[in-house]
Amino acid sequence: xxxxxxxxxxxxxxxxxxxxxxxxxxxxxxxxxxxxxxxxxxxxxxxxxxxxxxxxxxxxxxxxxxxxxxxxxxxxxxxxxxxxxxxxxxxxxxxxxxxxxxxxxxxxxxxxxxxxxxxxxxxxxxxxxxxxxxxxxxxxxxxxxxxxxxxxxxxxxxxxxxxxxxxxxxxxxxxxxxxxxxxxxxxxxxxxxxxxxxxxxxxxxxxxxxxxxxxxxxxxxxxxxxxxxxxxxxxxxxxxxxxxxxxxxxxxxxxxxxxxxxxxxxxxxxxxxxxxxxxxxxxxxxxxxxxxxxxxxxxxxxxxxxxxxxxxxxxxxxxxxxxxxxxxxxxxxxxxxxxxxxxxxxxxxxxxxxxxxxxxxxxxxxxxxxxxxxxxxxxxxxxxxxxxxxxxxxxxxxxxxxxxxxxxxxxxxxxxxxxxxxxxxx
RNA sequence: GCGGGCGUAGCCAAGUGGUUAAGGCAGCGGCUUGUGGCGCCGCCAUUCGGGGGUUCGAGUCCCCUCGCUCGCCCCA
Numbered sequence: 001x002x003x004x005x006x007x008x009x010x011x012x013x014x015x016x017x018x019x020x021x022x023x024x025x026x027x028x029x030x031x032x033x034x035x036x037x038x039x040x041x042x043x044x045x046x047x048x049x050x051x052x053x054x055x056x057x058x059x060x061x062x063x064x065x066x067x068x069x070x071x072x073x074x075x076x077x078x079x080x081x082x083x084x085x086x087x088x089x090x091x092x093x094x095x096x097x098x099x100x101x102x103x104x105x106x107x108x109x110x111x112x113x114x115x116x117x118x119x120x121x122x123x124x125x126x127x128x129x130x131x132x133x134x135x136x137x138x139x140x141x142x143x144x145x146x147x148x149x150x151x152x153x154x155x156x157x158x159x160x161x162x163x164x165x166x167x168x169x170x171x172x173x174x175x176x177x178x179x180x181x182x183x184x185x186x187x188x189x190x191x192x193x194x195x196x197x198x199x200x201x202x203x204x205x206x207x208x209x210x211x212x213x214x215x216x217x218x219x220x221x222x223x224x225x226x227x228x229x230x231x232x233x234x235x236x237x238x239x240x241x242x243x244x245x246x247x248x249x250x251x252x253x254x255x256x257x258x259x260x261x262x263x264x265x266x267x268x269x270x271x272x273x274x275x276x277x278x279x280x281x282x283x284x285x286x287x288x289x290x291x292x293x294x295x296x297x298x299x300x301x302x303x304x305x306x307x308x309x310x311x312x313x314x315x316x317x318x319x320x321x322x323x324x325x326x327x328x329x330x331x332x333x334x335x336x337x338x339x340x341x342x343x344x345x346x347x348x349x350x351x352x353x354x355x356x357x358x359x360x361x362x363x364x365x366x367x368x369x370x371x372x373x374x375x376x377x378x379x380x381x382x383x384x385x386x387x388x389x390x391x392x393x394x395x396x397x398x399x400x401x402x403x404x405x406x407x408x409x410x411x412x413x414x415x416x417x418x419x420x421x422x423x424x425x426x
Numbered sequence: 427g428c429g430g431g432c433g434u435a436g437c438c439a440a441g442u443g444g445u446u447a448a449g450g451c452a453g454c455g456g457c458u459u460g461u462g463g464c465g466c467c468g469c470c471a472u473u474c475g476g477g478g479g480u481u482c483g484a485g486u487c488c489c490c491u492c493g494c495u496c497g498c499c500c501c502a
Binding site: 005059082115124125128193204259268276277279280281303305308309370372375377383387389397399 | 427428463495497498500501502
């Protein structure tokens with residue numbers, strides 16, 4: 001069977017699903033506007049080096065999940081696996097940071113070559129914000145609050161905010177040294193992956209899901225305990241802000257995150273209703289990234305929400321009766337038969353649309369009975385019927401489809417019909 | 427990359443080695459050559475994801491393969 005189908009992990013969004021997506025997009029736009037964020041759109045394709053340098057060579061995302069290929073000019077190109085690196089690149093390329101700090105948001109598809117499962121696809125969508133040029137602890141709290149409130153506004157329940165501080169590069173370097181030697185001493189007790197990571201990415205060992213490794217790790221030194229006084233105070237300040245905002249959180253000293261660029265605050269918002277891929281929103285501060293990509297040292301914080309996971313949660317909320325999506329039906333369904341009548345219906349449909357009415361024109365040329373059956377199913381309150389007889393007389397029949405028993409219908413001239421259907425609400 | 431489950435029509439789905447592959451929804455046609463929720467009648471899988479094998483005989487058993495799905499890893 002040679003049926004053509006989409007590539008693995010690449011999913012279609014069918015018309016039936018769009019109202020939910022559109023609801024999310026509309027809410028995102030209005031919430032972000034209130035937060036004084038400005039939208040930015042960047043290409044889906046970037047030079048591979050951007051991600052290699054930005055996200056980190058040792059990360060899983062860069063190491064084994066990127067869609068990378070050579071273009072016709074032998075340039076290594078990569079479909080973006082996340083949004084931050086591109087946004088920073090664009091800001092630097094166009095000198096946005098020279099105009100002051102930037103409050104930006106973006107949305108669009110991202111690509112990671114992974115095995116699909118619930119809440120995970122190879123092409124997926126994110127919406128995210130990036131606050132570039134903000135170092136104040138309040139900006140951490142503000143960024144988190146924007147995410148938290150967006151999710152709440154959408155009606156997602158059962159969320160938990162997990163918080164950690166990764167400190168600054170010096171804290172991490174110091175901690176890394178202590179951690180590496182601590183891990184070396186217990187090397188034989190760790191799983192294979194973790195042994196590997198002692199040299200490649202020791203902080204990620206802490207994140208291991210291997211139960212035996214976790215048992216060993218219970219006693220491991222924590223990054224949060226080896227923060228400098230300044231970093232610790234900074235973290236305290238963020239926490240005080242979150243308290244002031246009444247945003248509940250849970251400290252998770254094991255929260256490390258898989259992208260190298262994070263510093264200080266790291267956080268995730270998770271839902272227990274999502275299955276194995278429980279993170280709806282992930283983000284943190286990345287004070288070193290902009291410099292690493294060739295800009296001046298600039299503090300920044302951002303996060304991304306996975307839209308497919310959000311859709312999963314909202315679909316649950318919806319079926320639990322949390323909200324209903326408005327279904328749009330045509331205002332008028334046009335039924336016609338006979339060459340002249342069909343042409344008149346075509347013209348009339350345009351006139352009604354120009355007057356702002358939603359109009360569905362039956363193009364099948366089928367018997368009236370069939371067309372009216374479709375008119376009924378379309379949900380339109382009105383049907384306009386033009387037959388050969390009416391066409392001759394220059395009249396149309398207006399039927400009230402909501403009154404089924406007594407066939408309420410009137411014969412009208414086209415002018416009168418337009419007046420009736422456009423001056424008053426149907 | 428590694429494990430588990432599944433694969434019968436557009437959708438849901440019966441079928442568990444024996445002759446023509448139930449049924450429902452949707453769709454199409456008719457009863458009703460020009461007037462809609464209902465009803466009745468008819469049509470809609472030369473074939474069970476694909477390939478190979480076992481057998482007198484396979485949707486049903488075996489092998490391979492592809493796809494979907496859930497989980498591991500990782501992340502949104």
